[in-house]
Amino acid sequence: MFASLKVKDAIADYFRENFGKRPSVDTDNPDIIINVHIFQDNCTLSIDSSGESLHKRGYRVKQGDAPLNEVLAAGMIYISGWLGNSDFMDPMCGSGTLPIEAAMIAQNIPPAKFRKEFAFQLWNDFDPLLWEKVTEPVEKREFRHKIYASDISGSNLLNAQTNARRALVFNKIQFACTDFKNLDIDLDNATIVTNPPYGERLKENDLDGLYAMIGERLKHQYAGNSAWILSSSIDSLKFVGLKPAQRIDLFNGALKCKFNNYRLFEGKEK
Ligand SMILES: C[S@@+](CC[C@H](N)C(=O)[O-])C[C@H]1O[C@@H](n2cnc3c(N)ncnc32)[C@H](O)[C@@H]1O
Numbered sequence: 001m002f003a004s005l006k007v008k009d010a011i012a013d014y015f016r017e018n019f020g021k022r023p024s025v026d027t028d029n030p031d032i033i034i035n036v037h038i039f040q041d042n043c044t045l046s047i048d049s050s051g052e053s054l055h056k057r058g059y060r061v062k063q064g065d066a067p068l069n070e071v072l073a074a075g076m077i078y079i080s081g082w083l084g085n086s087d088f089m090d091p092m093c094g095s096g097t098l099p100i101e102a103a104m105i106a107q108n109i110p111p112a113k114f115r116k117e118f119a120f121q122l123w124n125d126f127d128p129l130l131w132e133k134v135t136e137p138v139e140k141r142e143f144r145h146k147i148y149a150s151d152i153s154g155s156n157l158l159n160a161q162t163n164a165r166r167a168l169v170f171n172k173i174q175f176a177c178t179d180f181k182n183l184d185i186d187l188d189n190a191t192i193v194t195n196p197p198y199g200e201r202l203k204e205n206d207l208d209g210l211y212a213m214i215g216e217r218l219k220h221q222y223a224g225n226s227a228w229i230l231s232s233s234i235d236s237l238k239f240v241g242l243k244p245a246q247r248i249d250l251f252n253g254a255l256k257c258k259f260n261n262y263r264l265f266e267g268k269e270k
Contacts, residue, residue: 007036007045031122051119058114059167062159063095068195068230070111072252073097076259077105079248080191080228084141087190089148091180096160096173098193099149103169106143110135114167143172148185150176181213184221192218192227199233200255208239215240223266232257 011034012022033048055071068076077098082088084106090098104111112118120126149164151157157177164170176183196214199207211233218227219242231237232255244260251257 003036003038003043007034031119033119047119047123049118049120049123051117052115054112056115057111057167058116059100060095060097060163061166062162065094066197066200067095068097068252070097070101072250074101074105074111076193076228076230076250077102079259080193080226080261082191082193084143084145087146087148087187089185089187089190089192090194091148091150091183091192092194092196093149093151093160094156094195096149096163098195099147099160099173100164100167100169102147102193103143103164103172104167106141106145106147107169107172108138108141109167109169110138147173148176148187149173150178150180150183152177152179180217183217187222187225190225192222192225193230194228195230195252198231198255198257199236207233207236211236211239212241215242218242218262218264223264225264227262227264228259229262230257230259234258 008025015021015023033051035044035046035048037044037046055069057070060067060070077088082102082105084102088099088102088106090102093099103109104113121131149157149160151160154177157175161170161175164173164175194214196210197207211231214229218240229237229240230250230252232252237258237260240260240262242262242264245263246261248259248261249256250259
């Protein structure tokens, strides 16, 4: 606290000396947030231009037990290379973060579309006309493929539908409440991105069995597509039983995960 008090006093003294009065500070909801970073002999003061964390897109009202951060979900989709040029599926969609971000990417909807404000809009030199110009509607892309989202849990699926409505992408996603084991969708050349339970926050009785089922379904029902699985449960991932074409290290919060890609062929890849 000592460092932040010194900085606050210095800023207050500056204003008193130059303008004859101290600025008043709302400590619960400040208009201007100043970060102090001290490393060895150097102190850096910076003004936070964003305010509320950028990953909060503003569309999520309902979340399940283990929702993905929206920014991580968008990043996973970009890593998979999917840009809306084929069908997309998340068969364990929870609160719907992956299909919603996919629908926004496919239609070129800016990620901050639903955000109320940025901290820099309260700065003295904020130029509302310039802001209006740079945020003029970007061209919405037409999306002609399908996005499938399903989950075994009815309440999670309901959350996903509510969030999709808020993000104005509900009509771009086909929802189903079903066990992935019984999901029967005809996909070709599609991208499947999913985030199954890891057994960390969500308790799953037979995690290895669940991953084995995922592998079996991918191989037998979804040949001809590309699947990506994010999981921190490295041991369970082995039960998928397919050889990953790529293994990428990603962090889901503090959890070190693998983001594995499986190219699904019928028979053996030559
Ligand atoms: C880690 S959560 C997914 C979170 C999601 N990515 C989000 O952002 O909210 C895993 C989801 O898998 C679902 N699930 C577990 N077993 C399933 C199964 N056999 N078939 C379909 N969904 C399943 C759970 O209900 C849960 O919603």
